[in-house]
Amino acid sequence: MLPVLGRPQHAVKAGAAYGDRKSAMTYVVTEACIKCKYMDCVEVCPVDCFYVGDNMLVIHPDECIDCGVCEPECPPEAIKPDTEPGMERWLGVNREYAEAWPNITRKGEPPADADEWKGVPDKFVKHFSPEPGKP
Numbered sequence: 001m002l003p004v005l006g007r008p009q010h011a012v013k014a015g016a017a018y019g020d021r022k023s024a025m026t027y028v029v030t031e032a033c034i035k036c037k038y039m040d041c042v043e044v045c046p047v048d049c050f051y052v053g054d055n056m057l058v059i060h061p062d063e064c065i066d067c068g069v070c071e072p073e074c075p076p077e078a079i080k081p082d083t084e085p086g087m088e089r090w091l092g093v094n095r096e097y098a099e100a101w102p103n104i105t106r107k108g109e110p111p112a113d114a115d116e117w118k119g120v121p122d123k124f125v126k127h128f129s130p131e132p133g134k135p
């Protein structure tokens with residue numbers, strides 16, 4: 001069982017400014033992010049609700065305010081609303097690892113081979129790393 005971390009203070013403040021609430025809907029990061037990790041999404045999120053793993057980012061479902069601004073910023077189209085069919089699995093992945101990985105608020109250096117992994121199928125099964133990343 002991975003440790004559950006507290007909600008970061010900055011997210012609490014930002015969430016309050018946007019009418020803090022537990023959302024019924026959220027955006028989630030899917031496997032297209034794995035090994036791409038461009039991090040354009042991080043720069044635009046108004047509530048800093050992205051968390052970073054070794055080779056993927058996730059969104060904390062309770063902190064996301066469903067603004068949708070990150071979705072078109074993602075080059076491999078990895079970010080989806082959880083209302084789309086088949087998103088239950090990704091909602092679980094996002095929740096589990098958002099509670100285990102560190103918060104990330106600034107875009108870092110994408111992997112040198114990020115473009116080579118764009119569009120590669122079955123990345124979660126073959127390449128997902130549960131290890132935390134560096135913000």
Ligand code: SF4
Nearest residue numbers: 033037038039041074
């Ligand atoms: S922009 Fe897309 S691929 Fe890049 S880190 Fe965010 S979700 Fe992942």
Ligand code: SF4
Nearest residue numbers: 045064065067068070
């Ligand atoms: S939709 Fe994207 S940008 Fe908006 S709060 Fe959620 S994760 Fe952040």
